[in-house]
Amino acid sequence: MQIEIDNNAGFCFGVDDAINIAENEIAKNKQLFCLGDIVHNDIEVERLNNKGLSIIDNLKLKEIKNQTVLIRAHGEPPKTYEIAKENNLNIIDATCPIVKKLQERVKKAYKDARIGEQIIIYGQKGHAEAIGLAGQIENKAIIIEKIDDLKNIDFEKPITIFSQTTKSNKDYMLIVEEIEKQIAKTQNKHQLRFNKTVCKQVAYRDEDLKEFAKKHELIIFVSGKKSSNGKMLFEACKKVNPKTYFISHYQEIEKKWFKNIKSVGISGATSTPRYQLEKVKEYIITTVLTHIIY
Numbered sequence: 001m002q003i004e005i006d007n008n009a010g011f012c013f014g015v016d017d018a019i020n021i022a023e024n025e026i027a028k029n030k031q032l033f034c035l036g037d038i039v040h041n042d043i044e045v046e047r048l049n050n051k052g053l054s055i056i057d058n059l060k061l062k063e064i065k066n067q068t069v070l071i072r073a074h075g076e077p078p079k080t081y082e083i084a085k086e087n088n089l090n091i092i093d094a095t096c097p098i099v100k101k102l103q104e105r106v107k108k109a110y111k112d113a114r115i116g117e118q119i120i121i122y123g124q125k126g127h128a129e130a131i132g133l134a135g136q137i138e139n140k141a142i143i144i145e146k147i148d149d150l151k152n153i154d155f156e157k158p159i160t161i162f163s164q165t166t167k168s169n170k171d172y173m174l175i176v177e178e179i180e181k182q183i184a185k186t187q188n189k190h191q192l193r194f195n196k197t198v199c200k201q202v203a204y205r206d207e208d209l210k211e212f213a214k215k216h217e218l219i220i221f222v223s224g225k226k227s228s229n230g231k232m233l234f235e236a237c238k239k240v241n242p243k244t245y246f247i248s249h250y251q252e253i254e255k256k257w258f259k260n261i262k263s264v265g266i267s268g269a270t271s272t273p274r275y276q277l278e279k280v281k282e283y284i285i286t287t288v289l290t291h292i293i294y
Helices: 011-028 041-053 056-062 078-086 097-111 128-135 149-150 171-184 204-213 226-242 275-289
Strands: 002-005 032-035 053-056 069-070 090-093 118-122 142-145 161-164 216-223 244-247 263-268
Touching: 002 275, 011 041, 011 090, 011 097, 041 053, 041 142, 041 161, 056 078, 056 263, 078 128, 078 244, 097 118, 097 128, 097 161, 118 128, 142 149, 149 275, 161 171, 161 244, 204 226, 204 263, 216 226, 226 263
Parallel strands: 002 263, 032 053, 032 069, 069 090, 118 142, 118 161, 216 244, 216 263
Antiparallel strands: none
């Protein structure tokens, strides 16, 4: 059986940097608080927990004082930094540079807004990055997850749109096209201000994954269940290869999937570390193959 790990899979650079920063801090001080899961991958979070990383939520952040807290790659709204200052917290800011730049662009768009302008963010409601982006403008952004959410927009007024960095670029463009169609039906003389803000590492990842999925009879897709990027990439993969299976741990693999299969591809989300993909390959070779009946 041929087993191939997707060369494009593994941590994006923003997550990779955040984890390296966390590990270096833990190595020096034996412990570190992190606001929210450092990555949407339970196995990786548990590994770091065992080293000394403690995950806290916003309620806990308000309680602790004189401690060091890591801001993960997703970024945070200004309110978080205000609380940190009040509580004398040492902030280690591991916000992804691309997310940080996007936060500044959202703030500038709000500052320079036309009369009655609506700032739209195409993203996942409740996602840390979307919360951080909306927080830059006092939560006055309109979060759009799907076409149906466009009913919350007044197409008679000026509109500026951004995307969460980890969303599908293809889906983002469908939202943009629909907004432009709706504007064309009105007396609105303002053009939509469109901002290309999907991370390039993510923007073409789904297309690369589709090509990888076509090469194999079966795909094992590894991702944390909380990963927005993971869900998006899994769906993209499954559209071109119905024999795509989503797992978060190699022990979720079922031997029956591999009967009469000669070619297997292993891939994952941008929040899935490479070592987990290697572990899946090792498990298939050492445990699954010995039980397959061709």
